[in-house]
Amino acid sequence: MKASLKQLAAADQTAEISVIPEPMKIQWGKGSFLLKHTTRIFVEEGSPEIRGIANYLADKLRPATGLGFAVHETARPGHPADSILLTTQNADAGLGEEGYELIVTKDSILLRAPKPAGLFRGIQTIRQLLPAKIESRKYVLTAAWPIPCVKITDKPRYKWRGMHLDACRHFTPTTFVKEFIDLMAFYKMNTFHWHLTEDQGWRIEIKKYPKLIEQSPWRKADDDSLYGGYYTHEDVREIVAYARERFITVVPEIEMPGHSVAALQAYPQLSCTGGTFEVMQEWGISRDVYCAGNDETFVFLQDVLSEVIELFPGPYVHVGADECPKDRWKECEKCQARIKTEGLKDEHELQSYFIRRIEKYLNSKNRNLVGWDEILEGGLAPNATVMSWRGTEGGIAASKQGHDVVMSPGPYCYFDMKQVDLPDEQGHNWAGIVSPEKVYSYEPTPDELTPAEAKHILGAQGNVWTEYLPNSNEIEYMILPRLCALSEVVWSPKEHRNYGDFTDRMQDHYKRFDILGLNYFGKQK
Ligand code: TNX
Numbered sequence: 001m002k003a004s005l006k007q008l009a010a011a012d013q014t015a016e017i018s019v020i021p022e023p024m025k026i027q028w029g030k031g032s033f034l035l036k037h038t039t040r041i042f043v044e045e046g047s048p049e050i051r052g053i054a055n056y057l058a059d060k061l062r063p064a065t066g067l068g069f070a071v072h073e074t075a076r077p078g079h080p081a082d083s084i085l086l087t088t089q090n091a092d093a094g095l096g097e098e099g100y101e102l103i104v105t106k107d108s109i110l111l112r113a114p115k116p117a118g119l120f121r122g123i124q125t126i127r128q129l130l131p132a133k134i135e136s137r138k139y140v141l142t143a144a145w146p147i148p149c150v151k152i153t154d155k156p157r158y159k160w161r162g163m164h165l166d167a168c169r170h171f172t173p174t175t176f177v178k179e180f181i182d183l184m185a186f187y188k189m190n191t192f193h194w195h196l197t198e199d200q201g202w203r204i205e206i207k208k209y210p211k212l213i214e215q216s217p218w219r220k221a222d223d224d225s226l227y228g229g230y231y232t233h234e235d236v237r238e239i240v241a242y243a244r245e246r247f248i249t250v251v252p253e254i255e256m257p258g259h260s261v262a263a264l265q266a267y268p269q270l271s272c273t274g275g276t277f278e279v280m281q282e283w284g285i286s287r288d289v290y291c292a293g294n295d296e297t298f299v300f301l302q303d304v305l306s307e308v309i310e311l312f313p314g315p316y317v318h319v320g321a322d323e324c325p326k327d328r329w330k331e332c333e334k335c336q337a338r339i340k341t342e343g344l345k346d347e348h349e350l351q352s353y354f355i356r357r358i359e360k361y362l363n364s365k366n367r368n369l370v371g372w373d374e375i376l377e378g379g380l381a382p383n384a385t386v387m388s389w390r391g392t393e394g395g396i397a398a399s400k401q402g403h404d405v406v407m408s409p410g411p412y413c414y415f416d417m418k419q420v421d422l423p424d425e426q427g428h429n430w431a432g433i434v435s436p437e438k439v440y441s442y443e444p445t446p447d448e449l450t451p452a453e454a455k456h457i458l459g460a461q462g463n464v465w466t467e468y469l470p471n472s473n474e475i476e477y478m479i480l481p482r483l484c485a486l487s488e489v490v491w492s493p494k495e496h497r498n499y500g501d502f503t504d505r506m507q508d509h510y511k512r513f514d515i516l517g518l519n520y521f522g523k524q525k
Helices: 005-011 048-065 116-129 174-186 233-245 261-266 295-311 327-331 333-341 347-364 393-400 436-440 472-479 482-491 499-516
Strands: 025-035 040-044 071-074 083-087 100-104 108-112 145-154 160-166 191-195 218-220 226-228 249-256 316-320 368-372 385-388 405-407 457-464
Touching (some): 025 100, 048 071, 048 083, 083 116, 108 116, 116 145, 116 174, 174 472, 233 249, 233 295, 295 316, 385 393, 436 482, 436 499
Parallel strands (some): 083 108, 160 457, 191 249, 249 316, 316 368, 368 385, 385 405, 405 457
Antiparallel strands (some): 025 145, 100 108, 100 145
């Protein structure tokens, strides 16, 4: 078995390092670079983006150290002693979009990457090489801020390293969405899947359909008061920009044809029965869904998507498509007429027709459609990416058909499930237990795929459904440390994985969570 990071450090008499996700390659040096009041940060000349990354680093280092960290531009490839240089010059192109090389000597630090995103990922490594107290937002009186001498060459194993957040079952304020994104960034995750519409609440402003914010975000609470919230266009732009600065792509999810009662409450003419409806107060699956025989449904959804596309520049739009009961369609004249005129076999093919029609629209706007694995039923839309949640079979089938896949199977990636089998453990979803160790053991690329099919596995994602997670404290508890475990699954080389070593390294991260006041599984009360 491979020696753990801790053993290697001990053998080399260097400082212990606890980087998560574990880098691809580490060579150990002796001694440390010390951050001092004189330490400067240099960036190559003429790149505002890299300057932005340097400012992010300085902002992270300043509060605890109380040091200035002036950021300077330099035209020279080398850099003076007592400095940190961020550069894309002379970088190994083989490190790709997000890889980097970090060389720490007693004199200086060189962070080099072919692309700015790699510099940003490398900065997370620098942060994690520093003592845990660097996370303090208040000044810490300390003798020194050492960064161990080391040479790290690193790049991710998968390109979709995702976290999903259901902002619908309970509205999630933007302050917490940012905290969630910060945690993703710290663990080098790069895709934030934002679940924005549901039976129990519609959470995104659509200017063309004002009732979607006047009515659809609000459900009756037990005391008859209205409970909910929504994101304005301005809020969305702020979150997208915040994520962008952290090299995280936001994938919005607009659910269709099911999980759409909150929208139908405001626009009941888009249902098969005509309503009336209430924004759902209970969890579960509704039989009332968008009518697939009514062209108005498609006009509405395309209008909604056109505003969504304006707000989210990323290449993907998720359209849900999970858990759509076919009861209403079976009894609806318009849906039955559509089945006839389109020559469809049954209601599954009608769902497939629905998704294909939406995909055509999204593709015409240069966006890719993502859907939960139910989009396989009745035939896949030609360019769709499949998110496999009901186990891995959907993902396997889709990749065999030449479609891209994101793996997110319940037994490994559902962070709304309990982490241990204790009666008072948080998470009330299903009967399953998804321990951090279970997450850590996950292998996103199924054995049965050929190398060509395996190329379609873009990566994996952790899903946070919030039926039983009403606030940020509970969400933190559910994602920590499972997010950390998943980050290593999707970033680090497969051969490096060692759960004992991971839990050792987590100890340093728990200290950081304590300093940041974050809740987590295993926290001493
Ligand atoms: C199934 S996973 C759902 C969600 C629920 C989740 C947990 C998926 C695509 N759909 O609507 O929140 O189970 O109850």
